[in-house]
Amino acid sequence: MNPPKSLVLILGDQLDLKGAALKGFNLKTDEVIMIESIPEAEYVWSHKAKIALFLSAMRHFAQNLTELHYPLSYIQDSPLSIVETLREKMIQEGVTHLICVEPGEWRLKQQIEALAKELSLKLDMREDDHFYCSHQEFTEWVADKKELRLEYFYRLMRKRHHILVDSEGNPESGQWNYDQDNRKPYPKKGPGIIEAPVLFEPDHITKEVLAFVNATYPKHPGSLDHFQWPVTRSQALEALDYFVEYRLRNFGVYEDAMWTDTPFGWHSILSSSLNLKLLNPREVIAAVLEAWKKYSLDLSTVEGFIRQILGWREFVRGMYYLDMPKMAQDNYYNHQRSLPQWYWTGQTNMACMKDAIGQTLQYGYAHHIQRLMVTGNFALLAEILPSEVCDWYLAIYVDAIEWVELPNTAGMALFANGGRFTSKPYIASGAYIKRMSNYCNACKYKPDVRFGESACPVTTLYWNFLIKHRSQFESSPRTKLMTANLKRISDEDQQLIVDHAQYVLNHLNDL
Ligand code: FAD
Ligand code: SF4
Numbered sequence: 001m002n003p004p005k006s007l008v009l010i011l012g013d014q015l016d017l018k019g020a021a022l023k024g025f026n027l028k029t030d031e032v033i034m035i036e037s038i039p040e041a042e043y044v045w046s047h048k049a050k051i052a053l054f055l056s057a058m059r060h061f062a063q064n065l066t067e068l069h070y071p072l073s074y075i076q077d078s079p080l081s082i083v084e085t086l087r088e089k090m091i092q093e094g095v096t097h098l099i100c101v102e103p104g105e106w107r108l109k110q111q112i113e114a115l116a117k118e119l120s121l122k123l124d125m126r127e128d129d130h131f132y133c134s135h136q137e138f139t140e141w142v143a144d145k146k147e148l149r150l151e152y153f154y155r156l157m158r159k160r161h162h163i164l165v166d167s168e169g170n171p172e173s174g175q176w177n178y179d180q181d182n183r184k185p186y187p188k189k190g191p192g193i194i195e196a197p198v199l200f201e202p203d204h205i206t207k208e209v210l211a212f213v214n215a216t217y218p219k220h221p222g223s224l225d226h227f228q229w230p231v232t233r234s235q236a237l238e239a240l241d242y243f244v245e246y247r248l249r250n251f252g253v254y255e256d257a258m259w260t261d262t263p264f265g266w267h268s269i270l271s272s273s274l275n276l277k278l279l280n281p282r283e284v285i286a287a288v289l290e291a292w293k294k295y296s297l298d299l300s301t302v303e304g305f306i307r308q309i310l311g312w313r314e315f316v317r318g319m320y321y322l323d324m325p326k327m328a329q330d331n332y333y334n335h336q337r338s339l340p341q342w343y344w345t346g347q348t349n350m351a352c353m354k355d356a357i358g359q360t361l362q363y364g365y366a367h368h369i370q371r372l373m374v375t376g377n378f379a380l381l382a383e384i385l386p387s388e389v390c391d392w393y394l395a396i397y398v399d400a401i402e403w404v405e406l407p408n409t410a411g412m413a414l415f416a417n418g419g420r421f422t423s424k425p426y427i428a429s430g431a432y433i434k435r436m437s438n439y440c441n442a443c444k445y446k447p448d449v450r451f452g453e454s455a456c457p458v459t460t461l462y463w464n465f466l467i468k469h470r471s472q473f474e475s476s477p478r479t480k481l482m483t484a485n486l487k488r489i490s491d492e493d494q495q496l497i498v499d500h501a502q503y504v505l506n507h508l509n510d511l
Contacts, residue, residue, distance in 0.1 A: 005026065005029040005030055005097060006026075006029070006030045006031075006095070006097035006098070006099050006124075007030070007031055007032075007033050007086075007089070007090065007093075007095045007097065007098050007099070008021050008022065008025060008030055008031070008032045008033065008099045008100065009021070009032075009033050009034075009035075009086060009098060009099070009100040009112075010022075010032055010033070010034050010061075010100075010101075011034075011082070011100070011101075011103055011104075011108070012034075012054040012055075012057070012058050012276070013054070013104055013275055013276050013277060013401050014101050014128075014277055015057055015058065015061040015233075015276050015277050015278055016130065016277040016278075016280070017064065017065075017068070017233075018280075019101060019128070019129065019130060019277060020101050020126040020127065020128060020129045021099060021100060021101045021126065022070075023126075025070070027069060027070065027071070030071070030099075031071040031072065031073055032065060032070050032071065032072045032073070033072075033073045033074075033075070033086065033089060034058055034061075034062055034072065034073075034074050034075070035075045035078055035082050035085045035086065036055055036058065036074075036075065036076050036077060036078060037078045037080060037081055037082045037085060038077060038078065038079055038216065039079070039080070039081050040081060040082055041054075041217060041220075042217075044391045044394045044395040045220060045221060045344075045391075045395050046217075046220060046221075046395045046396075047220065047221050047222035047360075047361070047364045047395060047396045047397070047398065048213050048214070048217055048220050048221070048222045048223065048224050049222050049223070049224060049226075049227055049229070049363065049364035049398050050222075050364050050395070050396070050397065050398045050400065051213050051217060051220070052206070052209050052210055052213045052224060052227055053227075053229050053231065053272060053276075053364070053398045054276070055209045055212070055213070056202075056205060056206040056209040056210075056231040057231045057232070057276050057278065059074075059205050059209065060205055060231050060232045061232075062074045063205070064232075064233075073089065075089075077216075081111075082108065082111075083108070083111040083112060083114075083115050086098075086112075086115065087115055087118075087119070090115075090119055090121065091119070095121075096119075096120075096121055096122055097121065097122045097124070098112075098116060098121045098122070098123050098124070099124045099126070100112060100123075100124075100125055100126070101125070101126050101127075101128050102125055102126065102127055102128055104128075104275075104401040104402060104403040104404075105401065105402040105403065106320075106324040106325055106328070106402065107402075109125075112125065113125070130277050130280060130281070131281070131314060131317060132157060132161060132281065132282075132310060132314050133157065133314045133317070133318055135318070135321055138318030138321075138322065139322065141153060141156060141318075142318075142322060147423075148319070148420060148421040149421065149423070150311055150312060150315050150421070151176070151177070153311070153314075153315050153318070154176075154307060154310065154311035154312075154315070155171075155176055157310045157311065157314060158171065158176070158306075158310065161310070163285060163289070163306060163310060164289075164299075164302070164303060164306060172299060172303075173299055177303070177307075178252065178299065178300035178303045178304055179304070181252065181253065181298075181300040181304075182252040182253060182255045182256070182300060182301075182304045183255070183256050184253050184254060184256075184257065185256075185257045185435060185436045185437070186254060186257045186259050186262075186438075190259060190438070191254070191257070191259050191262055191265070194247075194250075194262070194264075194265065194266060195246040195247050196264075197239070197242070197243070197247065197264050197269045198238060198239050198242040198243075199228035200228050200229065200230055200231070200235050200239075201228065202227060202228070205231075206227070206231055210224050210227060221344050221345075221361060221395070221396065222360075222361045222362075222364060222396070223361060223362055225362075226362050226363050229272055229364075229398060230272070230273050230278065232278065233278045233279075235273075235278075236270075236273035236278035236279045237279070237283075239269065239270060239273060240268075240270060240273075240279060240283070240284060240287055241287070243268045243269070243270060244287045244288055244290070244291035245291065245295075247266050247267075247268065248266075248268070248288060248291055248297060248301060248302075248305065249266075249295065249297050249298075249301060250266040250301070251266045251267065251268065251301050251304065251305050252298065252300045252301030252302075252303075252304035252305065253298075253300070253301065254266050255267075255304055255368070255369075256368075256369045256373075256436055257369075257436055257437070258352075258355075258356075258367075258369060258370060258374070258433075258436055258437035258438075258439065259437055259438055260351075260355050260437075260438055260439060260442070261355070263359040263362070263363055263365060263366070263367075264365070264367070265367055267367045267368075268305070269365065270284065271399035272398045272399040274309075274313070274399075275399050275401050275404065281309050281310070281313065281314075284309055285306055285309055285310060288302055288305055288306060289302070289306075308368075313404065315421070316403070316404055316407035316408060316411070317403050317404065317407075319407045319411065319420070319421055320402070320403040320404070320406060320407050321403070323407075323417070323420065324406075326417075327406055327407065327410055327411065327417060328387070328390070328406060328410070329387075330386065330410060330416040330417040330418070331385070331386050331387075331416055332415055332416050332417060332418035332419075333383070333415070333416075333469075335380075335383040335384055335385055335386065335414075336383070336385050337382060337383045337384050337385060337505065337508065338384070338385065338388060338508075339379070339384050339385075339388045339389060339392055340382070340508040340509050340511070341509050342357070342509065342511075343357060343375070343392055344392075345357075345361075346358040346360075346361055348511050349443070349444040349445070349511060350378075350443065350444075350445065350456075350457060350458070350511055351439045351440065351441075351442050351443035351444075352374050352433050352437065352439040352440070352443070352458070353374060353375065353378060353511075355439060356370040356371075356374040356375055357375065360375075360396055360397070361396075363398075364396065364397055364398035365397065365398060365399075366397070369436065371393070371397075371408070371413070372408075372412060372413050372426055373426065373428055373432060373433070373436070374433065376389075376409065376412075376413025376414065376426070377413070377426065377427055377428055377458065378457075378458060378461070379413065379414065380413060380414050380415065380425060380426075380427060380465075381427060381458065381461035381462055381464075381465050382461055382504075382505065382508055383505065386409075386410050386414045386416040389409060389410075389413070389414060390405065390406055390409045390410055390414075393405050393408075393409045394406075394409075407421075412426060413426065419478075423478045423479075424478055424479045424482065425479075427462060427465060427466075427482075428458075428462065429447070429456075429458060429459040429462035429463065430445070430446075430447030430448070430456035430458045430459040430462075431447055431448065431459070433447065433458060434447040434448075440456075443456070445457060447459055450463055450489075450493065450496075450497050450500075451493070451496040451497050451499070451500035451501075452496075452500065455500060457504050457511050460497060460500050460501050460504055461501055461504060461505075463486075463489070463494075463497045463501075464497055464498055464501030466482065466483050466486055467486065467494055467497065467498060468498075470483050470486065
């Protein structure tokens, strides 16, 4: 048999029949290759649900390809990395043409390019047309900017794609941004009844994957007991329909709210489907705009949601490809501490961390504010080495792929790039967590106490951070206001905060 003319590599987060990889595919001469690699799930200590989601979605996609008569080589349980497996295949079959879509991870992109060089392959690495903004457009946008800020990029995207703008490019109802309406906590009595997200019972393919993951990665973090993620395009579309019909209406107002045992709030839970490319952002935005009219939803909720997809998601992707590989090494504050062990178990007395990490281990999911202002905020204030924090986020969330995880973690949560695309560090004391959740009610610590045995570690470390970086914050108009409240704390108390913070930092594993 003749070797295929071109081998088309489809990675686990490129599961789109209409994606760039399959454009121009010749059913007679070309072949698709998909690879399940054991080491790939181990290079960060991945959550079992993340591994299972990728494998199940890949196997369902492979089934789809076979039904459509695509010639497919599906390599299961490879003991080699993706690129080593690919290398063997190319050499064994004497294939010289490799087609793929640019991977969402720098490491893999470099490895594929190196392989092509080594084997003198003709490599056709295509840009991912899933996204609204191409690399070229993003680079052009960056070129004349002094400061890289989401807001202006987002406005450009709105205008360029005619989303929530009038014919002259002005924002719908005269306002670009409804952030101020979208920051409410739940009522004091609690969130009330929230429409539960739609969940998908594992079919035989998923059940087989779950058994495989439990047997192959028994020591990996997280549980598979609640695995009900969409693993096919039709399930992802069903999840989207359900979200816009039942949950979008309260998305905006409670976007930042947190409450014990309320893992999903009113969030969409669509990130894993989007990132695996089971869903296209254009169809998500179209569905949201349609629901806006059909159910007369508030513009604030619709704008707030579209901002996440058309704004943040596209913006962080642009930043990732612009700033890699430096982004992965940045450590602006030179933080060197190790991640506390309880990030992997949830066994801590801090109620906020226990809840956010607990649900993460259960589902592989936490919403944005839990990631940014609970686990991320603490990691920054506790001076944890950014690469350790980033590895944790990459491992533990089902939607984590480096192009989106790294800019959010290193850039937004940890300020590791010194504010390349944020105006100041996102830091908060226990008072913020108290305001936005009920976590503090059942906590061993007291959010308003700054030092001493009952002091909230978040609060102690927050004030310590401000004291430590005071002169730097005060030297810039962007951060000057952050230290204003320090003036109300006496010098003696500031010293007590610093002393207690030192104790906390030396005992991070015991909190
Ligand atoms: P919703 O709150 O319903 O938002 C809708 C969609 O908007 C999401 O599905 C997502 O596709 C997009 N979105 C929202 N915020 C962001 C953002 N900041 N950046 C990019 N897209 C966004 N998101 C990931 O998809 N993968 C990650 O690995 C990831 N890591 C993160 C790490 C940290 C430290 C932080 C602070 C955020 C991270 N995010 C990540 C962004 C965000 O937290 C998740 O996209 C969101 O929580 C997913 O839940 P959802 O689908 O219910 O989102
Ligand atoms: Fe978290 Fe502090 Fe509140 Fe406890 S008191 S839940 S540690 S913010």
